[in-house]
Amino acid sequence: DAKTTQPPSMDCAEGRAANLPCNHSTISGNEYVYWYRQIHSQGPQYIIHGLKNNETNEMASLIITEDRKSSTLILPHATLRDTAVYYCIVRPRMYSGGGADGLTFGKGTHLIIQP
Amino acid sequence: GAVVSQHPSWVICKSGTSVKIECRSLDFQATTMFWYRQFPKQSLMLMATSNEGSKATYEQGVEKDKFLINHASLTLSTLTVTSAHPEDSSFYICSARGRLNQPQHFGDGTRLSIL
Numbered sequence: 001d002a003k004t005t006q007p008p009s010m011d012c013a014e015g016r017a018a019n020l021p022c023n024h025s026t027i028s029g030n031e032y033v034y035w036y037r038q039i040h041s042q043g044p045q046y047i048i049h050g051l052k053n054n055e056t057n058e059m060a061s062l063i064i065t066e067d068r069k070s071s072t073l074i075l076p077h078a079t080l081r082d083t084a085v086y087y088c089i090v091r092p093r094m095y096s097g098g099g100a101d102g103l104t105f106g107k108g109t110h111l112i113i114q115p
Numbered sequence: 116g117a118v119v120s121q122h123p124s125w126v127i128c129k130s131g132t133s134v135k136i137e138c139r140s141l142d143f144q145a146t147t148m149f150w151y152r153q154f155p156k157q158s159l160m161l162m163a164t165s166n167e168g169s170k171a172t173y174e175q176g177v178e179k180d181k182f183l184i185n186h187a188s189l190t191l192s193t194l195t196v197t198s199a200h201p202e203d204s205s206f207y208i209c210s211a212r213g214r215l216n217q218p219q220h221f222g223d224g225t226r227l228s229i230l
Binding site: 032034036038041042043044045046049087093094101102103104105106107108 | 223226
């Protein structure tokens with residue numbers, strides 16, 4: 001998997017948009033960008049993923065730069081419950097019979113939402 | 116949708132005991148399930164990947180005779196930690212994936228403490 005770089009921690013005020021950056025400068029053309037988060041003492045929660053187009057769902061938006069070397073996860077109106085470690089993971093598109101597809105977790109960004 | 120249930124959530128047992136952890140996909144068929152381990156203040160590390168009806172594929176350094184994985188149906192995988200010792204104490208988390216290239220969805224983890 002391509003390596004990703006994230007800031008170790010970030011603060012954001014409750015009600016504001018939280019913008020979490022991720023650098024993946026060695027990403028290749030068939031690799032997706034996935035975002036997960038882990039709230040303390042729980043399993044990771046899937047947030048969103050994308051290949052090259054920006055994506056939006058009920059939880060967040062994912063903005064991928066045109067050269068695909070970086071991306072930003074946006075939580076539009078952060079709440080205290082969004083405090084968690086956020087992981088940006090790059091993973092190749094899998095083909096049938098083509099290798100293991102477990103996720104490689106880095107250290108992530110510890111996002112703290114301040115009241 | 117995409118709910119993964121893991122049981123038990125917490126187990127404490129004596130050294131030398133074998134412990135079984137169950138992972139179930141509740142509302143989808145999981146062709147592939149994954150087992151991860153997380154030590155305090157560290158990221159998740161993939162232990163093994165299992166496809167329904169096949170033998171599990173273990174990551175380097177994970178003892179297959181110690182961590183027995185069974186994935187006999189499309190909704191259930193089990194991890195048995197055999198003859199557990201204090202160094203096996205950790206947070207064990209499973210995930211499940213439906214079709215190829217769909218996101219993995221995680222259970223809430225099992226905290227295993229060996230005395």
